[in-house]
Amino acid sequence: MLGNAIIAFIVFGAFMRAGREYGKSGVGWGAIGVASFFVPSLVIPLLVTLALTLGGANRDAAMGSFTLTGLLGFAGGVMTTIWSYNKLMERAIDAQAAKDAQAAAGSESGSPYTRRTI
Numbered sequence: 001m002l003g004n005a006i007i008a009f010i011v012f013g014a015f016m017r018a019g020r021e022y023g024k025s026g027v028g029w030g031a032i033g034v035a036s037f038f039v040p041s042l043v044i045p046l047l048v049t050l051a052l053t054l055g056g057a058n059r060d061a062a063m064g065s066f067t068l069t070g071l072l073g074f075a076g077g078v079m080t081t082i083w084s085y086n087k088l089m090e091r092a093i094d095a096q097a098a099k100d101a102q103a104a105a106g107s108e109s110g111s112p113y114t115r116r117t118i
Helices: 002-021 026-054 059-064 066-109
Strands: none
Touching: 002 026, 002 066, 026 059, 026 066, 059 066
């Protein structure tokens, strides 16, 4: 249980810092990060155990594989967290680049203080 709290603290903090860096909701980004880790890490073991049980494995074999599928769930959670972080950062960087380009275009074309040489 303490391990989950530590993971949630680290993931939430990393996403929150990145969100605030780009002027987005830090708490919203932190919640996305925590959800992107814990949803796959909890759902994958349950779905694999359910699939084994429905596939004909007895209950003891299906529950015995829960630890192994828990590791798969952890790996899936890490991969999903990295993917979602990259996607959020990509969108934030693109939005910031568009704002910078718009500001640069606006300062070059209509400013009375800009001196143009022909």
